[in-house]
Amino acid sequence: MIEKEINPHFENFIFDWDYKTYFLVGGYGSSKSYHVALKLILKLLQEKRKALVVREVFETIRDSCFALLEEIIIDLGLDDAIKITTSPMQIKFPNGSQIIFKGMDKPAKLKSIHGVTIIWIEECSELKYEGYKELLGRARHPSLSIHFILSTNPVSQSNWSYKHFFQDKKKKIYILNDEDLYKERNIIKNNTYYHHSTADDNLFLPKSYTEQLEELKTYDLDLYRIARKGRFGVNGVRVLPQFIVLPHYEVIERINNIPKDMKRVGFDFGFETSYNALIRLAIDHENKILYIYWEYYKNKMTDDKTAIEIAEFKTTRELIRADSAEPKTIQFFKQQGFNITGAKKFQGSRLQNTKKVKRFKKIICSENCPNTKDELKDLTYKVDKDGNIIEDQFEIDPHTFSAIWYALDGYEVSDLKGNAVQFLK
Structure with missing residues (x-):
């Protein structure tokens, strides 16, 4: 029996496993990565599964996804039961479940992966589209359901993640209007669970943090759109507007x-x-x-x-x-x-x-x-x-x-x- 206080906007997401793909987009401090990590831990405690956590660059995983999963496990008081190793980075559960970590900058290592049924792609917008398609072929199992969880801060509408999950105007592909997602917050479309969040959805954030995000409006509107509003858009071309x-x-x-x-x-x-x-x-x-x-x-x-x-x-x-x-x-x-x-x-x-x-x-x-x-x-x-x-x-x-x-x-x-x-x- 685990008791854990969570943000209400993520409650349905954490316990929902009815869909193949979960696409979470949102601003800074919205707690989306936290709830993906918690969702993953709870699932692997319930069922014997192998999960793969991926980022574009392997070097960035240790201080992000791995550290987050480790902190949650400790926070839940499960660090005696769940074995966490740093070399290689791996998390093993008492029921035989495990989490492994890979970077898309080392694609050769993906070929040795077998039995993966859940893949979490953190900061998916940083991946190349070819990398995403490669991962789609890596998850398979004769009896267990397959799930992909993609989390990201929004970037340019020219990014593959926007074109693939929302619309590619040049190719005249229209799946979902992102403005509808910002309004509805949760939408199910084509076996994909869409979830949008901002710092306002994280009830544990101090007021000073949200005020800090609001300050972005005065010196970087692009970053304000991404960090505060959690919305895709057309990036400005200037690298350092500040x-x-x-x-x-x-x-x-x-x-x-x-x-x-x-x-x-x-x-x-x-x-x-x-x-x-x-x-x-x-x-x-x-x-x-x-x-x-x-x-x-x-x-x-x-x-x-x-x-x-x-x-x-x-x-x-x-x-x-x-x-x-x-x-x-x-x-x-x-x-x-x-x-x-x-x-x-x-x-x-x-x-x-x-x-x-x-x-x-x-x-x-x-x-x-x-x-x-x-x-x-x-x-x-x-x-x-x-x-x-x-x-x-x-x-x-x-x-x-x-x-x-x-x-x-x-x-x-x-x-x-x-x-x-x-x-x-």
């Missing part, structure tokens, strides 16, 4: 009280047509503001000449996080006495890093960083032949943006999605 430039003295005044561990350095290497971009930045963690206050930006410079020009870093011993795709260059700077290391890169890291930077409320750049300003102030997404935004590609190669990615390696902007378990205890 980017502004201020006088250098004002930026320095603002970062004076920022702790040393919140000041970072990132280095993107270049030579002929690309540039060496070295960036100093400071993070106002509480207010979610990123400050960029110093830059070095040159090309056609050999490493030995660059080392001379940035020699101050040998004295300050600031940790430089650099492009790990250039291990020889990193080793050279180490030998020259620089405190430098490679930033983590993985398949899908461009998109993840872009999203990370976009989560800052403000990005404030010193006027003493003209190249950063030129590259980022009006940085726009590249679009495909149909005019759809490619979310990890840009119209220029912004070296300062890459340097910022590396500088932020290991740091996470306070995620507006929040800690689902914390808000539901």
Whole structure:
């Protein structure tokens, strides 16, 4: 017997297993991922099943789906009965049920999967459509029902998840008007259970969190639509609409009280047509503001000449996080006495890093960083032949943006999605 307080808007969803597909879309803090995880745990306690949890990039699973499932199991007081292992990531239930975890960036590992009857695709909009179709063929069982659960924050209407589950105007495919879903909140269509949610549906959220989401309306309407309203739409083309430039003295005044561990350095290497971009930045963690206050930006410079020009870093011993795709260059700077290391890169890291930077409320750049300003102030997404935004590609190669990615390696902007378990205890 398990007693657990849940959000009323998700009560029917948690206990409903009548349909093949469950598509949950909603804003930040709506608790959709929490209730998917809880639904999965309850089902596997009742029936012996194998479930697969998938994200596009395997690296992102440990701190999202896996951590959420683990926290719920502990919160329910079931951690003595349910075995949780981190290497490999796996959850085993006393009745023989199990949950396994895979990333679509390692498709070869999907071929070894057998007996899966439930697949949870978290942030399904990040998957490629081909990946989704591949998963459809992986779930099979001679007697048990098959279920797919897809959860996502809404993105552009050009994303495959919108075209597949709602409408593709170019191909004249009309399944469901998303406006009807926002109005009705729950709709059954073509053996698919549609569910829409926002932060208002999470009764455990503090008022300050919802107010924080409301603030998005003043500086990023696209993110407001996604995070607060939980609605699909047409994305703006500007990558960093919250980017502004201020006088250098004002930026320095603002970062004076920022702790040393919140000041970072990132280095993107270049030579002929690309540039060496070295960036100093400071993070106002509480207010979610990123400050960029110093830059070095040159090309056609050999490493030995660059080392001379940035020699101050040998004295300050600031940790430089650099492009790990250039291990020889990193080793050279180490030998020259620089405190430098490679930033983590993985398949899908461009998109993840872009999203990370976009989560800052403000990005404030010193006027003493003209190249950063030129590259980022009006940085726009590249679009495909149909005019759809490619979310990890840009119209220029912004070296300062890459340097910022590396500088932020290991740091996470306070995620507006929040800690689902914390808000539901």
